[in-house]
Amino acid sequence: MALTLNIFRARWDAHQRTLLADIPGIVPVAKGNGYGFTLELLAARAAELGVDAIAVGIAQEVARVRAGGWTGDVVVLNPWRPFDALATELLDDDAVVTTVSRVEDLRAIAAGHPGARVIVELSTSMLRHGLAVAELAAAVDALAGLRPEGWAIHLPATGSLDEARRLADAAVDALPAPVWVSHLSVTDYRTLAGELEVPTRMRVGTRLWLGDRSAYETTATVLDVHPVAKGQRIGYHQAPMPKAGFVVIVSGGTAEGVAMAAPVPQRSVRKRLVTATEGMQAALGRSLSPFAVGGRKRAFAEPPHMHSSMVFVPGSTPTVKVGDEVPVTTRMTTVTADEIRWS
CATH class of the missing domain: 3.20.20.10 (Alanine racemase)
Known part of the structure; x- marks a missing residue:
């Protein structure tokens, strides 16, 4: 975990x-x-x-x-x-x-x-x-x-x-x-x-x-997978789900520095557009998480917890099962891994 x-x-x-x-x-x-x-x-x-x-x-x-x-x-x-x-x-x-x-x-x-x-x-x-x-x-x-x-x-x-x-x-x-x-x-x-x-x-x-970014990788473990209906409320904040799908519980939360980000200078139009888009998604409760499930990053179902996070996967299949490892995009100067594994 x-x-x-x-x-x-x-x-x-x-x-x-x-x-x-x-x-x-x-x-x-x-x-x-x-x-x-x-x-x-x-x-x-x-x-x-x-x-x-x-x-x-x-x-x-x-x-x-x-x-x-x-x-x-x-x-x-x-x-x-x-x-x-x-x-x-x-x-x-x-x-x-x-x-x-x-x-x-x-x-x-x-x-x-x-x-x-x-x-x-x-x-x-x-x-x-x-x-x-x-x-x-x-x-x-x-x-x-x-x-x-x-x-x-x-x-x-x-x-x-x-x-x-x-x-x-x-x-x-x-x-x-x-x-x-x-x-x-x-x-x-x-x-x-x-x-x-x-x-x-x-x-x-x-x-x-x-x-060399190919020399290291951060991964999380899938802890639970729950089917959800459109409008079903989940989590601490009882946020309604935008559509039917699955809530996937993964290891890693605020204690590990998940989703922490430093302010970035807005030096280009593209960066400003990205920031504006992220702000709109956050306002709608659809903040993109750093966890990639089924080959793509998924939205947080609600803000990260201390040692785990809840992400939403729409559709008829969760694409992962309990025990699977999924990639996590982390800011290496703020992340605190629970375990270091050499290979």
Whole structure:
């Protein structure tokens, strides 16, 4: 009765090893829900791949990757703030590298935790965290007494080589140190690495773990099948069925992150039309589920429950029986599988 993540070992391994060969200095990212695989599994996998460092999102994730068997360096990507007690404690851990994005924070760390290993993040067009180029001289002064591990350049999803080059050149001119980037194409990263006279690293998460979509699949188990008449009321909310058919109960609900979605930028007419159509379907009580029954996605009979979902299959046959597995389209950065199965 589980939502299952199926990993096809040979494909997953081949994709990752190809990427490792293409990206010298790669740093696997293991954060959040572990891209659907769990942090512990990704930590163990990074150790198998033989890399020397991994990156986590927040200080609270360091213990989890270590629980997965990771013993090397851990880079914490979210920048340090003085009110984060655990991040402050980890400043004294010699295997943890802390990201710092403000000059005042560098000064505070140098005063309270001399010798801490730090990466200084620069502000990019993302405009999330980071120092301005004009602050580089002050940052270098504040690094006295600390162990600078390099400069971090966190680019938008479609990273720009020109932006990376401009920021890297300014940073290395201020202090020759390794440059850590993200979201560059392999070609652009290799170009940048060839131009700089310092070591380069690239942090990679989505491309490494999720880049080959044929290497994993999420499935649900059919738990029950019930025939229903047109207008028959079912579920917690006693919604009437739009026509005769079947209610199919499948494993996976809100606890597993089923049907969770993040806001998507509406950059095209097509995306706006899709959003409008989905909104109209939801208003009519016909929200499309991520469960494919009989070869196509089916509408929710009502909103997902905590560990199961009810979907409606119209017609004279349910196409599935109790115990069958059906594919589920999941957003891997929000799903939590109950079981992981290797094949």
